[in-house]
Amino acid sequence: MKQMKTTELPRWATGIVLPLLNLLSALLVAALVIHLLGESPVESMKILVDSAVINPEGLGYTLFYASTFVFTGLAVSIAMKAGLFNIGAEGQMYFGGLGLTLAVLAFDASLSPWLMIPLAMLGAAVFGALWAFLPGYLQAKRGSHVVVTTIMFNFIAASLMNFIIVKYLLPEGEQNPASRVFAESAALPTLNTWFPFFGDTPLNIGFPIAIIALVIYGVVVSRSTWGYQLRATGLNQHAAHYAGVRISRMIIVAMLISGALAGLASVNSIMGSTHYLSLNFPAGAGFIGIAIALMGRQHPVGIFLSSVLFGALIQGGFDLSLEKPNIPVETFIFIQGLIILFCGAMENLYGPALLKLINATRKG
Amino acid sequence: MQPAVEFRNISKAFGPVQANADVSFTIAKGSIHGVIGENGAGKSTLMSILYGYYHADSGQLLIDGQARNIRTSQEAIDLGIGMVHQHFMLVENMTVLDNVMLGAEGGFKLAAQRKDVENKLRDICTRYRLDVDPLATIHDLSVGAQQRVEILKQIYRSANILILDEPTAVLTAQETASLFEILRLFKDQGKTIILITHKLGEIMDITDQVTVMRAGRVAGAVTTSETSKEQLASMMVGRPIEGNLPRQPFNPGAPVLKVSNLQLQDASKVQLLADINLSVRAGEIVALAGVSGNGQSELMEILAGMRLPTSGQVELEGKALPYTGRSNADGLPSTFRQLGIGHVPEDRLRDGVIKDYSVMQNTVFGYESRVKNRWGLFDFDAIAKRCAHLLQAFDVRPNNPDLRIGLLSGGNQQKVVIAREVSAQPKLMLVGQPTRGVDIGTIEAIHTQLLRLRDEGVAILLVSTELEEVRALADRIVVMSGGRVTGELPIDEFDTTRIGLLMGGMHKS
Numbered sequence: 001m002k003q004m005k006t007t008e009l010p011r012w013a014t015g016i017v018l019p020l021l022n023l024l025s026a027l028l029v030a031a032l033v034i035h036l037l038g039e040s041p042v043e044s045m046k047i048l049v050d051s052a053v054i055n056p057e058g059l060g061y062t063l064f065y066a067s068t069f070v071f072t073g074l075a076v077s078i079a080m081k082a083g084l085f086n087i088g089a090e091g092q093m094y095f096g097g098l099g100l101t102l103a104v105l106a107f108d109a110s111l112s113p114w115l116m117i118p119l120a121m122l123g124a125a126v127f128g129a130l131w132a133f134l135p136g137y138l139q140a141k142r143g144s145h146v147v148v149t150t151i152m153f154n155f156i157a158a159s160l161m162n163f164i165i166v167k168y169l170l171p172e173g174e175q176n177p178a179s180r181v182f183a184e185s186a187a188l189p190t191l192n193t194w195f196p197f198f199g200d201t202p203l204n205i206g207f208p209i210a211i212i213a214l215v216i217y218g219v220v221v222s223r224s225t226w227g228y229q230l231r232a233t234g235l236n237q238h239a240a241h242y243a244g245v246r247i248s249r250m251i252i253v254a255m256l257i258s259g260a261l262a263g264l265a266s267v268n269s270i271m272g273s274t275h276y277l278s279l280n281f282p283a284g285a286g287f288i289g290i291a292i293a294l295m296g297r298q299h300p301v302g303i304f305l306s307s308v309l310f311g312a313l314i315q316g317g318f319d320l321s322l323e324k325p326n327i328p329v330e331t332f333i334f335i336q337g338l339i340i341l342f343c344g345a346m347e348n349l350y351g352p353a354l355l356k357l358i359n360a361t362r363k364g
Numbered sequence: 365m366q367p368a369v370e371f372r373n374i375s376k377a378f379g380p381v382q383a384n385a386d387v388s389f390t391i392a393k394g395s396i397h398g399v400i401g402e403n404g405a406g407k408s409t410l411m412s413i414l415y416g417y418y419h420a421d422s423g424q425l426l427i428d429g430q431a432r433n434i435r436t437s438q439e440a441i442d443l444g445i446g447m448v449h450q451h452f453m454l455v456e457n458m459t460v461l462d463n464v465m466l467g468a469e470g471g472f473k474l475a476a477q478r479k480d481v482e483n484k485l486r487d488i489c490t491r492y493r494l495d496v497d498p499l500a501t502i503h504d505l506s507v508g509a510q511q512r513v514e515i516l517k518q519i520y521r522s523a524n525i526l527i528l529d530e531p532t533a534v535l536t537a538q539e540t541a542s543l544f545e546i547l548r549l550f551k552d553q554g555k556t557i558i559l560i561t562h563k564l565g566e567i568m569d570i571t572d573q574v575t576v577m578r579a580g581r582v583a584g585a586v587t588t589s590e591t592s593k594e595q596l597a598s599m600m601v602g603r604p605i606e607g608n609l610p611r612q613p614f615n616p617g618a619p620v621l622k623v624s625n626l627q628l629q630d631a632s633k634v635q636l637l638a639d640i641n642l643s644v645r646a647g648e649i650v651a652l653a654g655v656s657g658n659g660q661s662e663l664m665e666i667l668a669g670m671r672l673p674t675s676g677q678v679e680l681e682g683k684a685l686p687y688t689g690r691s692n693a694d695g696l697p698s699t700f701r702q703l704g705i706g707h708v709p710e711d712r713l714r715d716g717v718i719k720d721y722s723v724m725q726n727t728v729f730g731y732e733s734r735v736k737n738r739w740g741l742f743d744f745d746a747i748a749k750r751c752a753h754l755l756q757a758f759d760v761r762p763n764n765p766d767l768r769i770g771l772l773s774g775g776n777q778q779k780v781v782i783a784r785e786v787s788a789q790p791k792l793m794l795v796g797q798p799t800r801g802v803d804i805g806t807i808e809a810i811h812t813q814l815l816r817l818r819d820e821g822v823a824i825l826l827v828s829t830e831l832e833e834v835r836a837l838a839d840r841i842v843v844m845s846g847g848r849v850t851g852e853l854p855i856d857e858f859d860t861t862r863i864g865l866l867m868g869g870m871h872k873s
Contacts, residue, residue: 219741223741223742224736224739224740224741224742225732225733225735225736225740225741225742226740228725228732228742229732231718231721232718232721232729235718235719235720235721236714236718236719238714238715239714239715239716239717239718239729241670241693241694241697241715242668242670242697242707242709242715242716242730243697243698243729243730243732244669244695244696244697244698244699244700244701244730245695245698246694246695247694248692248694249694249695
């Protein structure tokens, strides 16, 4: 006899109700902490929502951050589908930024934006993929666990980039460890050109590109035979081998795509905002990708919604700390941690109870 | 005398599935009581309730005449109930002694009690003729010996009621005989044994009373000496079972599979397969008989392309299979499928299906490249049509293509796997343990399908550890032992004793 597991919950429950309950729990704990800091949780929440969603400019910033997170979220998700926990999106995004920058520094004076931007994106994707290749190869051929190698590669990327930026990219006479500022041809067109509603925000074509990436991801993963094999590899490697999937190639390819997507995350944050390569520019976006993949359950809609949520938390949290001196900026990191805790580590906390409730209502 | 166990109106449901419905029967003290039934008949659920894993929705459980509410397995153990699971609960790299003491250490300092427990174990071993060295490490022991360790563990914890779940599934005929000796000794000491099985022969051999379960209910309770296999079988399925399935006269065609001098060594140079020579003709079922773990699985994996042989040659319709020039078997099964080799794997949950995929998705598993359009996307209409046809033709229940296959019973999962492999119209079909964990009604359906495939001219290589199955299906029997072929005989010379000896490694003499 089979024991009823939480996985037997209907899809609307695992896909919508559980994540919402988890999110609510995280926010409740956050509210408690804000209360302990001596501020009103309700008022703080209001400020947060106001500045992140209701205010058009705030919304613009929220979606700008979300555009980056969609890519890191996709990067972690596609690896997760293959059963690989890619912790290295941070490093891959960082290294992808180098590919982008090298392309731009070489051609931004001579190429038009129509050529410059795709070329820079290609550079970002190739370098990101490159940084994910070795962990993927080692996992596939040597069984070195990808979690361990990608963590190490994050550190290597940080040191290597530090070296490259300071030694080779720093313009003469500059103190700030960053490359030179890119020419206008390498700037992503902002959306307020067409939608003045968003006001003065960096929201750019990176956002529609992210949406396109989500759609492609959704189709490839759940409609293509390749995606079918990818998921089979993640769910049961023995069976995938039986079915004729080339497991080691699948692992390497999944890591390459994952790395390329992480690399592409740098496009929005560099070419959409700072316009130069700076030290530690990913600023944790790769790690947020992990939370997004977990919370969005690797589903394109879920990834989109969680990306927007995290974008809103950054944007709103920043304004909140300006308005409420008792609440430090780090509160956002704390809330982010809570969300990861509830959505990742305690994913099934409410599963059994919800199952009971559903069974009870069905009987009654 | 008080009965050892009494079930009174026990009911238990899992969601919409009624696993036990109003089950009532008693088990006499000092008897061997058989509980039989098809898969999913509710035997395991009932025993899990007795052992404290599950809690009955309603009904009463009496142990030695007293109503008990067993909430955890620890409480069951305290009441003197012991369970030997089908899959052993042993720590492989610990000794017998440590395994017995695990969970019953009885204090912080281990060393002090070790000697004590060891002596007790030696004493129990002599008394029950268990033949186990307390200081041996588990992974060095044979399957039969590991099972004796499980029994030893229960006796040490002074179990008076011993539940055995399909204990002979992994044993040779000789090991089964010695297990039954032990059980009889156990009974002579006044202890009670509950034997869960679906093998009617064993029930007739050893039990005093039998309870037959069907669809969660008690379908019959009889005294073993007053019943027959036929009667039990028809109680189990609810209808009389046909003895022999119809088959066309044996009329083999050209050889399809030819294996010559096949060798396989593992990484540490242990010889897993030695000098295998074998052929299967079109329209012929060749059964590889043998106790499991004697190289049959490895041979099947090689023939399916899941594993590379160390040396030797395999020909399919006269053409050598492409093992050479590669460092691993990655992707090879796909090539073999295109060459016309179908494979129903032995371990269907490990290899044959993706539990989290729907029934429909599983019907194209391994053949997904045949149902894609030019964009590399699935042609869902074609798949759905194909799936509906297969579920109908192979009578998969429930007939719902969108259900996760993990929710189907073992028999129905197997039907999906067989349907998928048959529908690809292979020239050679490799079939591993097709009816393991499958209920009697489904066994018949699966056997019928395999015989039909044979009559259509497909060459079939079957691995089975059940001699009944071998007898029902095979045209020719090849016996394996220790990675070698020890004998070969046509079906009309079927002889249990001779096959048993060959399985034990006695060469053709």
